[in-house]
Amino acid sequence: MPGRPHSTVTPESAAPTDQLSLRRANLSRVIGHLREHGPRSRATIAAETGLHKATVSSLVDELLARRLVREAGLEHSGTAGRPGRVLTLDGATVGALGVEINVDYLGVHGTDLANRPLIQRRIPIDAAGAGPERAVARLAEAVRRALADLARAGAPAAGVTVAVPGLIDVERGTVLLAPNLGWRDLPLAERLAAALPARIPVRVDNDANLAALAEYTYGVVAGTADLVYLTGEVGVGGGLIVGGRLLRGADGYSGEVGHLPVDPAGRRCGCGRTGCWETKVGLAELLRLASPTGPPGGQVRDPDQRAREIDRRLAAGDPAALAAVAEVGRWLGLGGAILVNLVNPRVIVLGGYFAILADRLLPAAQAELDRLAVAGPAARCRFVASNLGFTAAARGAAGVVVDRVLADPTTVGTPPVDAPRVPPARTG
């Protein structure tokens, strides 16, 4: 499914090496074709994919049995022959759960396989104050409740993905480092799975990566093949979509924009290094600049509310606040230029507090980006504010579960008893 969102888990990343994986890949190919091109008949699928018609029929039988597709009306083609029954993506009986854990809230987003939303809630917590053990217990409780709700809605979840603001070993489901949560080397997938009903696959991923996937699928610039998403909280994270795919890099540690070294003469960062981008554009720095005589900032509470306070002061013409957004906007543009020079996105989508203050930050940011990007305005990259609010990461997380199922449809539902598990033998 080239150009499709969440394509990191499509089977095309591995050449089928045996009949079983070929079967899985072909199941995925058929369902991906329906997802991408819309309802159509078996014959049309065969013609368009180049798969043998008998193979398509057998694949469709299995997808029908797993209730991932359903039949819907007849297709009247211009050619001779009787009309074919049209197949369409179903998935109403399969659920997907995404949960974001952040410093002061849990975001929960449950959908069915066609991305129809079934659950959406935000739960205040003090994840950093609670310590890893209690935070994971709270997370498990919220997940159990959401799983029960999805099951009640007739769409038991095929999996759950958790979004975490930090460095994630996606393969092992381990949080290597989440500074704002105070987590280090936490085997989150394992801990969470132990607290959930057996056999629910649990994945853990970076919040900005998942939010970027959500922006690519549902956001204001959905479908833009080259975009960067920036989280704007105390910490600043990034998710990079390149050519319609999430850029993960060799270990999944891509998009760590917050600690780009941008000013050797700058201030010390929470990470111990000097002049990280986060010390220039994080919310704590904006608050510090806007209130130079105020108390030294420690943990910033209620980032959403603090940003709105600044917005009110800006509306009132407060000079310190105006100077602060101009300065932060300028550094936002400088970091944007680094992104443009390296990965040349079409759009940089601003999340978190950046989105709240976008109107105020953007003039300075865009001017600085255009000045510093080596291609100048020819790079045609613009900043835009996200409209997904605090749901982006959880939505993206649910989307990853959907993609897992579409990449390997054999993981859900019941196969037909007599379904061939290998393509019919061919002679000739």
Place this chain on the structure above:
Amino acid sequence: MPGRPHSTVTPESAAPTDQLSLRRANLSRVIGHLREHGPRSRATIAAETGLHKATVSSLVDELLARRLVREAGLEHSGTAGRPGRVLTLDGATVGALGVEINVDYLGVHGTDLANRPLIQRRIPIDAAGAGPERAVARLAEAVRRALADLARAGAPAAGVTVAVPGLIDVERGTVLLAPNLGWRDLPLAERLAAALPARIPVRVDNDANLAALAEYTYGVVAGTADLVYLTGEVGVGGGLIVGGRLLRGADGYSGEVGHLPVDPAGRRCGCGRTGCWETKVGLAELLRLASPTGPPGGQVRDPDQRAREIDRRLAAGDPAALAAVAEVGRWLGLGGAILVNLVNPRVIVLGGYFAILADRLLPAAQAELDRLAVAGPAARCRFVASNLGFTAAARGAAGVVVDRVLADPTTVGTPPVDAPRVPPARTG
């Protein structure tokens, strides 16, 4: 062909929309399968790709007629039935030409379709001093000669790709800006095509992008799916391979590492901005640091020789030279950390003068990278020196021509007179 080099031009980037494009895509699929998995029979190709056997036979007939594959022996499988004839990639009758133009040389690299080298030469020129018109005339002359040589060798070229150190609009074949050549808005593909035999497709691309493709295909870390290549001349450019594909970005302006803003308090760059990475790690800066009392540097001539001079001084224990490589190495590591934080490559391959001085630069560079990368040594990214010397960009350029042919095999040779141009009708 996921995970294959030069995959930006594979047909999978566009879903086939009609029978002709499906035919092209399937021809490419069959030849790509042979390239990736090695010689095999029609029956094996059908089984492994899921294509109908009759379709594979028809596709193979066309590839045979176009002399892109040939038959070579029999395949004895364990199953019943008579042995199938084995097919293998041929392409000895199709040439591919890559040419790099740089400040003081032209690099020429001609191959056949199986990447067997047929021509390799380096021609000294003064591209910057000559001005665009004369430089393009020299380039055209060298290309014409190489095309004639390839034709004489029995492999007339299917196309030529020119590597240029600058910002390229690949779509139009225009050099937007090549500061070290003194070019701006030069429609190079058009100019060159006008000076060549008709119907030779001409493409223009960024030198570092093409060199990165060559590293991925032939270099010391060939096959590494996530790598960055750095050119090290007076200017510094980058090419990013991500997940086995060249990262081009929205407009093809990716990898512009030379002008990353890394030091707001730094010196003025040739581009007019301040503190660009090039002002910290370019060869001119190394020479300036190594000879603080010397004449102010203008254009650096013979970068290769100048780097070797520094190497000799280092071997002799020259303190200024030692301090210079330590300082440049440190900044090399800082820029490496930006790359690692953003795109998380496994390896950063050093070209140009960086490769010549690699042993001297790497200790400081690697230490600084490990310190500044937010994942630290967990990101496991190392610097390595390229061994492709000055041929990397031209090799990559020839590879792009090969890939164009493999992506659309109908562009070369003669199709069989009776070859069906659409798949055989299917009943059933």
